Structures are given as structure tokens and as C-alpha cells.
Amino acid sequence: MTNNSMKKYDAVIIGAGHNGLVCAAYLAKAGKNVVVLEANEQVGGAAVTGELVDGKKTSICAHYLNQLNGKVSSELNLTSHGLKLAATDVPTIALNVDGDHLRFNGNTVQSSNISEEDTANYTKFMSLIHEYANTLGFLMDEPPLDIFNMDFSDKMTALKLGWKLRFGLGAEKMSEFLRMIGMNIRDVLDDEFDHEPLKGAMSFDAVLGTHTGPYSAGNFFTFLYRYASGDRGALAIPEGGMGTVTSAMAKAAKANGAEIRTAAKVKSVNVENCAVSGVVLENGEEIKSDCIISNAHIRTTVLDIVGTKYFEADFVKRTTDVRSRGGAAKLHIVLKKLPEFKGLTSDDLKSRLVIAPNQKEVEHSFNHIKYKEYSEKPIMEISIPSLVDSSLTDEGHILNATVQFAPYDLKGGWTAKAKADFLNKCIDRIAEYAPNIRDVVEHAEILTPLDLEERFGLVGGNWHHGELTLDQMLMLRPVPEASRYALPLDGMYLCGASAHPGGGVMGAAGRNAAQAILKGDE
Ligand SMILES: Cc1cc2nc3c(=O)[nH]c(=O)nc-3n(C[C@H](O)[C@H](O)[C@H](O)COP(=O)(O)OP(=O)(O)OC[C@H]3O[C@@H](n4cnc5c(N)ncnc54)[C@H](O)[C@@H]3O)c2cc1C
Structure with missing residues (x-):
């Protein structure tokens, strides 16, 4: 055993995915003594740069930076820690086999064979999408509402949402929003457009990273979600690949005083008197803390790392059932x-x-x-x-x-x-x-x-640590009892993509989790 076995941390974070790093950076910034334990040799989780052959590198999983939370980026000074963008506002070209492609740039679309009506409708539709996204965007930066047990800040969030819907959008757009929110992308696009390649390319964005097709229920919301986070749908390419983003996050965490250890897989969590008391690594080393935060998938966390015996059977069942x-x-x-x-x-x-x-x-x-x-x-x-x-x-x-x-x-x-x-x-x-x-x-x-x-460690290969469908979003994510980052075991939390607001390189789950933990200390 090393000296670490004698040391007690204010918080132990399991996993140095981007959300674990962000959570560590915020907790350390607030004066907490934090250690991040990562199973892999490299930090970053699914936001990494890796070598292909002969020193040639690329982003191995995530490659476009379009959802990074603006507060995370500015509050952690990621630019001063090395985050640089090689390209911003990357346009999209939807390919056509005959070479007559469809070109998207911001809210405009062009092609030689698209009607003026569809071109104009696209601009109108996308500005509506941005209005809806702006209405929802603030929800990314806060824990989801606890509708059964509302505290003052929940009431303020509910009020703000109601206000934005009713008075921000206005009665007509709000009712349209409520009509569309549960629809599939195909029906929405068929209502709006005739041009098949346009609808194909737009439906791609609704199904990207999901287990749905255009005809699957509810994926208009997934399409909208893309615009509600980060830079409202604008695509960027980080210089040096996605690993530069997580390297900047790791530097920010370390600059604030956090420790980060790689090749340190957590095997189990110790529980004493119905509360967590530390973790055990695969090599047998024990690290003490009364606050354990998991960046791993909820299923990995509950079923493999903590163990089901510390939770109610209903909770275990719901966790097992997370799609x-x-x-x-x-x-x-x-x-x-x-x-x-x-x-x-x-x-x-x-x-x-x-x-x-x-x-x-x-x-x-x-x-x-x-x-x-x-x-x-x-x-x-x-x-x-x-x-x-x-x-x-x-x-x-x-x-x-x-x-x-x-x-x-x-x-x-x-x-x-x-x-x-x-x-x-x-x-x-x-x-x-x-x-x-x-x-x-x-x-x-x-x-x-x-x-x-x-x-x-992406369970089922799902890049959101649990599908982003209406029944697994907001206060239902990943399961209602864990939607506010705390698991139903004293001192145990989630901070990864399983938690609200889900996957994509946003950092919002890590930031929200840190804030929920710090608020609990007040
Ligand atoms: C193919 C692919 C393409 C994608 N493309 C994009 C894209 O272009 N843009 C975008 O924004 N998003 C994209 N994503 C999604 C995005 O990469 C993920 O949603 C995001 O990286 C999840 O971050 P996270 O920190 O929550 O979790 P992860 O990145 O999964 O990190 C979890 C970390 O926990 C560690 N861990 C797990 N168990 C243990 C343990 N027992 N002990 C110690 N450590 C442990 C893991 O090793 C891992 O490092 C893509 C994902 C994939 C797979």
C-alpha cells in the first residue's frame, strides 16, 4: 500500500472522462482536496486523440466540438490551458451521387435543384429551432427539476421555463413547440419540406449517435437538443484532435489543485454504516473519502463498482433497465x-x-x-x-x-x-x-x-451512457432517483453522461454535479 491509503480526500472521482475532469476542476477550485482515478493510461474517456499508424493521429471517438458548455470553457479558462480550435463554424455538405450537392451554412441551404420555397422554409424553420433551443438551453446548466419535492431554486427554474415558453416564444410558437416536441423527425420534416435530400440530411442529425431511425418516436427532441447545448449547433474542430480539449480540462483541474492518476482502475467502493467511505483499486490499494463521484455509466457504477446490495431492489431494476x-x-x-x-x-x-x-x-x-x-x-x-x-x-x-x-x-x-x-x-x-x-x-x-x-467502457456502445430519448431525459435521466447527481447511497454521486444533460463533449454533467455536491455542503 502507498501513502495514499493513509490520506483521506474530500472527493474521489472515478474516471477521467471529460466530465470527471470538469467535475474535479470545479471541486478543486472550491478548495476541495480531490483525486481523479482513471482506468486507462490516458485521460479523456471518449474524448481522446490517438495514434493510428506511424505517428499519424486523430480523434478516436468524438471529433466535432459542437456542444461544449460555454460556462465550462470560460470558467475553467480552457483556452489558457491549451484549447485551440483549428476550424470553427464548419459548414455541412450533404452529398448527392450525381455531384449536385446540398450546401448548408448557418441557417441557409443551397442546391441547384431545391425549390425556392424549401430554401426559404429552411431558413424559417432553423430560426424557429434556434428559438426553441434558446428556450431550453438554460436547462443544460442546472440539475433537472425535482418535481415531487421542489425547493426554492426548482420553483425558480419552473417559473423561468414557463415564462420563456409562454412569453419568450409567445402563445402561437409555444403551442407549436408543444405539438412538435414528442414527434418523430420524419413527420416534422414531411410537414415542412418536399426536397428529399434536404430531409435526409436533416434527419441524419436527429439520429446521429442514437438507436433511432427517422420514423422512431420522439427524435425531433434529439434534433433540437443538438442546438440547445454548446454553440447552438455550430461545429468546431479542436487543434490536435479531441484530446486537446480533455488535456486542457486536466490542466485546469491540476492548476486548481486536483490530483489525476491514470492506470488506476477502481474495483469497488467501500460502504460503512450505509455511507461510502472510500474506494479500492484493482491492485488492492484503498483510498478514503466520504464523497465518491462516478464518471462511469450508471450501470457500471451501481451494478459493477458499488454493488447492488446497497440499493433498493426497485432502484437496481430501473438501473438495469436503462436502455x-x-x-x-x-x-x-x-x-x-x-x-x-x-x-x-x-x-x-x-x-x-x-x-x-x-x-x-x-x-x-x-x-x-x-x-x-x-x-x-x-x-x-x-x-x-x-x-x-x-x-x-x-x-x-x-x-x-x-x-x-x-x-x-x-x-x-x-x-x-x-x-x-x-x-x-x-x-x-x-x-x-x-x-x-x-x-x-x-x-x-x-x-x-x-x-x-x-x-x-461505453456500455452497449452507446455514446451517451444511456440513450437520449424522452423517457431518459431531464428529471428522468438516468433514472428518477438519481436525476440530481446523488445516488440513493450517502456520499455517492454521478457526474458523467448518464446524468443530465447527457452525452456529447459538453462538460455540463460534470459542472452540474460539482455544483450539486458543493450546494449539499452549504
Ligand atoms: C464514435 C463516437 C463519436 C462521437 N462523436 C462525438 C462528436 O463528434 N461530438 C461530441 O460532442 N460527442 C461525440 N461523441 C460522444 C462523446 O464522446 C461522449 O458522450 C462523451 O465523451 C462522454 O463523456 P463522459 O466524460 O461523460 O464519459 P467517458 O468519456 O465515457 O468517460 C468515462 C471515463 O470513466 C472511466 N472509467 C470507467 N470505469 C472506471 C473504473 N472502474 N475506474 C476508473 N475509471 C473508470 C473510463 O475509462 C472513461 O475514461 C461520440 C462518441 C463516440 C463513441
């Missing part, structure tokens, strides 16, 4: 040189390229995972970050793609052959738009949802 199915895979290609995409210049390749030709194809690609198959014609978002960030590779380029849909539990298993077949399918899909892609591939690899679970 956490992934459907996204991550493709990385090291390119000898840029591929030639039909109808695109090399400057256009700095945009986000989306392959989601129409809503039916998006839905069909989703249908496969219901039967434990991967999509025959995957949909994807492609980024070539090396075009804006030369630190990633000395020569050639790096292409990243988030590809959907791939099941966690592929029929027959994710054998090496199954992975190679799916990888080929993804490259074939890109070749429909960039016919010479195979000639320029130096190295290609794919991470399936199963790989994401094994490598990053």
Missing part, C-alpha cells in the same frame, strides 16, 4: 492523398460531408440493427481534419467518419471477418461519391459499438 444501445461505429482512414469527390473542390473537403440521401435510406439503414445486422448502405458524417490541422500527420491526410448503423451484438459476433466486411462496406459507400478512394487508402480501421464498450 443503452449503440448504433454508431467510427471509421478512420489514413489517406496517401486526398480522394476526389464528385463535384467538390479540395476546399469543400474542409466541410462536414454527410451521406444520408433521403429519409427512407436513413430508416432502412437503421432497420438492419433491429435484426443484429449492420447497414447494407451505411449513412455517415465524414471529416478530414488534417486539412485544417497539420499537427495530425506529416504527410497525406486523415479521414474520420461516424458511421451508422452497426449493432453492438452482431448476429454471429464481431469476428475479424465481420469487421473487415463492414469496413469494406463503408469504404464502398464512400466510393459512390469519391470513386478513387480505394487508390488513396494507406490504412483503414473501424471501431464497432462492441469495440467502443471494450476500449472506452
Whole structure:
């Protein structure tokens, strides 16, 4: 045992994902003596930069920074700790096989074959989305309402929400908001637009990172959520990959006095007199604290790390039932040189390229995972970050793609052959738009949802630590008894994406958890 076994911390954080680091930074800033214990060799969780081959690097999971909470960024001075953006306001181009693409920039869309009516409707629709998102945005920065036991601050939040809905939006827009909120994205888009490629690309944003297709209930809300957090939908690419973001968060935490230990997997939590008293690492080392905060998935936390015997059976059942199915895979290609995409210049390749030709194809690609198959014609978002960030590779380029849909539990298993077949399918899909892609591939690899679970602890391969659906959001996230970061065990908390407001590189769950813990001390 080391000296740490003698030392008692004010707080122990299990996991140095970005939310664990943010939580540590805030607690340490408030004068708490904090240690973060990370199982992996590297901090960052699913927000990391990693090497592909020969020193060529990229963001291994998350690649676009679009949800980072503005308060987290400014209050922790992330820029002074090394966060730099290689590109901001990255536009989107939705690809068409004939090279006549759809170009999105802010609230505008352009294409040679879209009607003036749809073009105008898009601008109108997106400004409405931004109004709705602004109405909801403040909810990201606070613990969800405790509707059964409202304290003063809950009452103020409820009042603020009611005020923003009724008087901010006005009666007409509020009733439209209430009509749309539970709808699927397909019905919303069919009401608004005729242009199929436009609807395909927009529905892609509603299903990205989810286990839903455009026809699935409630995913208009998921679409809206994207705009309610961070920079209201604007995409940025961090210089050096997503690892730079978490490295800045780690530096902020350390500058405030937090300790961070890697290769320190927590095996269990000690409980004495119905309250936590410390953790035990896999190597047997014990670390004492009356406050344990878990950045891990709620299921990992309750079922594997703490153990079910300390919780009521109902709570354990609800935790076990949290839906956490992934459907996204991550493709990385090291390119000898840029591929030639039909109808695109090399400057256009700095945009986000989306392959989601129409809503039916998006839905069909989703249908496969219901039967434990991967999509025959995957949909994807492609980024070539090396075009804006030369630190990633000395020569050639790096292409990243988030590809959907791939099941966690592929029929027959994710054998090496199954992975190679799916990888080929993804490259074939890109070749429909960039016919010479195979000639320029130096190295290609794919991470399936199963790989994401094994490598990053993302249960079921779900990148939100629990699906972001209406029944698992806000005061219902991840389960009602744990929606305010405290678990029903004295001294035990959640601070990761399982907790409100969920996944994406936001840092909001980490910040909110720290504030809830500090408030509890008052
Ligand atoms: C393929 C993919 C693409 C994505 N793309 C984007 C994107 O472009 N933009 C975006 O904003 N988001 C994206 N995301 C989502 C985003 O990456 C995650 O939602 C976010 O990183 C979750 O952060 P977190 O800190 O809550 O949890 P994690 O990042 O999962 O961190 C949890 C940490 O806890 C550690 N841990 C777990 N158990 C233990 C233990 N017993 N002991 C010690 N440590 C432990 C883990 O090792 C991990 O480091 C993507 C995710 C994936 C998988």
C-alpha cells in the first residue's frame, strides 16, 4: 500500500472522462482536496486523440466540438490551458451521387435543384429551432427539476421555463413547440419540406449517435437538443484532435489543485454504516473519502463498482433497465492523398460531408440493427481534419467518419471477418461519391459499438451512457432517483453522461454535479 491509503480526500472521482475532469476542476477550485482515478493510461474517456499508424493521429471517438458548455470553457479558462480550435463554424455538405450537392451554412441551404420555397422554409424553420433551443438551453446548466419535492431554486427554474415558453416564444410558437416536441423527425420534416435530400440530411442529425431511425418516436427532441447545448449547433474542430480539449480540462483541474492518476482502475467502493467511505483499486490499494463521484455509466457504477446490495431492489431494476444501445461505429482512414469527390473542390473537403440521401435510406439503414445486422448502405458524417490541422500527420491526410448503423451484438459476433466486411462496406459507400478512394487508402480501421464498450467502457456502445430519448431525459435521466447527481447511497454521486444533460463533449454533467455536491455542503 502507498501513502495514499493513509490520506483521506474530500472527493474521489472515478474516471477521467471529460466530465470527471470538469467535475474535479470545479471541486478543486472550491478548495476541495480531490483525486481523479482513471482506468486507462490516458485521460479523456471518449474524448481522446490517438495514434493510428506511424505517428499519424486523430480523434478516436468524438471529433466535432459542437456542444461544449460555454460556462465550462470560460470558467475553467480552457483556452489558457491549451484549447485551440483549428476550424470553427464548419459548414455541412450533404452529398448527392450525381455531384449536385446540398450546401448548408448557418441557417441557409443551397442546391441547384431545391425549390425556392424549401430554401426559404429552411431558413424559417432553423430560426424557429434556434428559438426553441434558446428556450431550453438554460436547462443544460442546472440539475433537472425535482418535481415531487421542489425547493426554492426548482420553483425558480419552473417559473423561468414557463415564462420563456409562454412569453419568450409567445402563445402561437409555444403551442407549436408543444405539438412538435414528442414527434418523430420524419413527420416534422414531411410537414415542412418536399426536397428529399434536404430531409435526409436533416434527419441524419436527429439520429446521429442514437438507436433511432427517422420514423422512431420522439427524435425531433434529439434534433433540437443538438442546438440547445454548446454553440447552438455550430461545429468546431479542436487543434490536435479531441484530446486537446480533455488535456486542457486536466490542466485546469491540476492548476486548481486536483490530483489525476491514470492506470488506476477502481474495483469497488467501500460502504460503512450505509455511507461510502472510500474506494479500492484493482491492485488492492484503498483510498478514503466520504464523497465518491462516478464518471462511469450508471450501470457500471451501481451494478459493477458499488454493488447492488446497497440499493433498493426497485432502484437496481430501473438501473438495469436503462436502455443503452449503440448504433454508431467510427471509421478512420489514413489517406496517401486526398480522394476526389464528385463535384467538390479540395476546399469543400474542409466541410462536414454527410451521406444520408433521403429519409427512407436513413430508416432502412437503421432497420438492419433491429435484426443484429449492420447497414447494407451505411449513412455517415465524414471529416478530414488534417486539412485544417497539420499537427495530425506529416504527410497525406486523415479521414474520420461516424458511421451508422452497426449493432453492438452482431448476429454471429464481431469476428475479424465481420469487421473487415463492414469496413469494406463503408469504404464502398464512400466510393459512390469519391470513386478513387480505394487508390488513396494507406490504412483503414473501424471501431464497432462492441469495440467502443471494450476500449472506452461505453456500455452497449452507446455514446451517451444511456440513450437520449424522452423517457431518459431531464428529471428522468438516468433514472428518477438519481436525476440530481446523488445516488440513493450517502456520499455517492454521478457526474458523467448518464446524468443530465447527457452525452456529447459538453462538460455540463460534470459542472452540474460539482455544483450539486458543493450546494449539499452549504
Ligand atoms: C464514435 C463516437 C463519436 C462521437 N462523436 C462525438 C462528436 O463528434 N461530438 C461530441 O460532442 N460527442 C461525440 N461523441 C460522444 C462523446 O464522446 C461522449 O458522450 C462523451 O465523451 C462522454 O463523456 P463522459 O466524460 O461523460 O464519459 P467517458 O468519456 O465515457 O468517460 C468515462 C471515463 O470513466 C472511466 N472509467 C470507467 N470505469 C472506471 C473504473 N472502474 N475506474 C476508473 N475509471 C473508470 C473510463 O475509462 C472513461 O475514461 C461520440 C462518441 C463516440 C463513441
